[in-house]
Amino acid sequence: MSSGIVFPRTDASILADDGDALTFCSTCAFSQACLSEGMDKGSLMDLHVLVEHVGPLKAGDHVFREGDRFDAIAAVRAGTVKTYITDRDGREQVLGFHLPGEVIGLNAIHGEHYPCNAVALDTVMLCRFSFPRIALLASRLPNLQQQLFKLMSRDIGVASLFAGDHSADERMAAFLIGLSRRLAARGFSPRRFQLTMSRTDIANYLRQAPETVSRVLRRFERDGLVQIKQRDVEIMDLERLETIALAVLRH
Amino acid sequence: MSSGIVFPRTDASILADDGDALTFCSTCAFSQACLSEGMDKGSLMDLHVLVEHVGPLKAGDHVFREGDRFDAIAAVRAGTVKTYITDRDGREQVLGFHLPGEVIGLNAIHGEHYPCNAVALDTVMLCRFSFPRIALLASRLPNLQQQLFKLMSRDIGVASLFAGDHSADERMAAFLIGLSRRLAARGFSPRRFQLTMSRTDIANYLRQAPETVSRVLRRFERDGLVQIKQRDVEIMDLERLETIALAVLRH
DNA sequence: CGCGGAGTTGAAAAAGGTCAATTTACGTGG
């Protein structure tokens, strides 16, 4: 019904304070990624002109819903976004969790509409890119095109990671290690972090019962792999956890 | 070690008989898809110039292997290609089966190397596209760029299809309906077709024991859903099978 | 005609799911 990303936007117009745009958006991971790919400053400015800064969204706010007309992709700047679908029995199926620096909406490009829901799990800031416009820009900027190709290509691989049939332990280890690495890539601590999602969400994502998640985490704790207080995780034995996760992650 | 798609190529040079190229490659699904997306004839010619026709490959021949340097994507023109990875215990994990009209190698773009193996299950013909060259062309041809975006976007969705936790019956039904639809989209019969892959491969793809596949198929047959003789499938009750598959496919 | 891989079948075992009961955390209002 609504058309894509419609939530409150920051009033800060990029066009108005363009002198400041680069620093203003220095945490915008997508641009950073492009930059690191060797995109020059001028190109980066072109990109920034078509960015809309969205947020802050609060926990429970939807970025887009299944069936919304697709018109934009978005980079998570802060917070966590959960993507999910609901089957006709109303049961939810979690597709992924998206941390700062990651892009959502890429799975919508081939259709008219978003194929899934995206909801904020905590306070979320986004960079929104009109897809027609970023695609147009991409044909002028080979580096941007390449970056988009890479982002999508990576997502294909990620999606098939948890498709394998692995034990509950392996899946959980892979989940934790995955989070750890992604956070580390953004400069956060790889050993201590918060689970921004509920046990139920984790269970759903890993295709297990919440009870199983609970039991596995408890076992990990008993074995000295991690220490968990509510949603605070501290990885005590990264190496051993990685060994378990290896079966899923492959490296 | 070897560099990507290295198998015997048809000697037919596209450049040599360009007058005939369009009809010659009329079964080349990738081009067809582009055409259907509104790409004009001139653009299509540009595309054909950079195509290499590969094949015929015979069952067991590899299109590329994990770790090969990535340099090209390929559209399946005829036959079936299986993609898979092997974990360090040597166990195989099937990622997908690729029918005529489908593109392989898209999950390699973000890295230097192919992240999986691709092997022919029967006699396979391919169109090979140098990725740097097709990406370059894509920045001149918006329709081609769009088509590549769409292909990759679709693959993200497909990969998460079978990620859900569904019963053995639902997975098998979804697998059969999926094949049926994809074949139908290429003009083949949606009701009668061949399973070009072994039971073991199917089981592996569906993350089940081969025995389970056997049992489920047998049950489907008993219930009048399908009729199966070796690798020949006839769907007897498409509607009911689709109902079962719905839980996985969603529509 | 017999060999061998692929497929099938049955019985037992394991992994994880379900159900039900408790505990804990946390926001609300007294």
Next chain:
DNA sequence: CCACGTAAATTGACCTTTTTCAACTCCGCG
């Protein structure tokens, strides 16, 4: 600040599904 109510998380007991193991059958092929 505390008491309460609600939702989430945990725990234990039990159950279902699927896997595993082993034996057997079938079919293609030398």
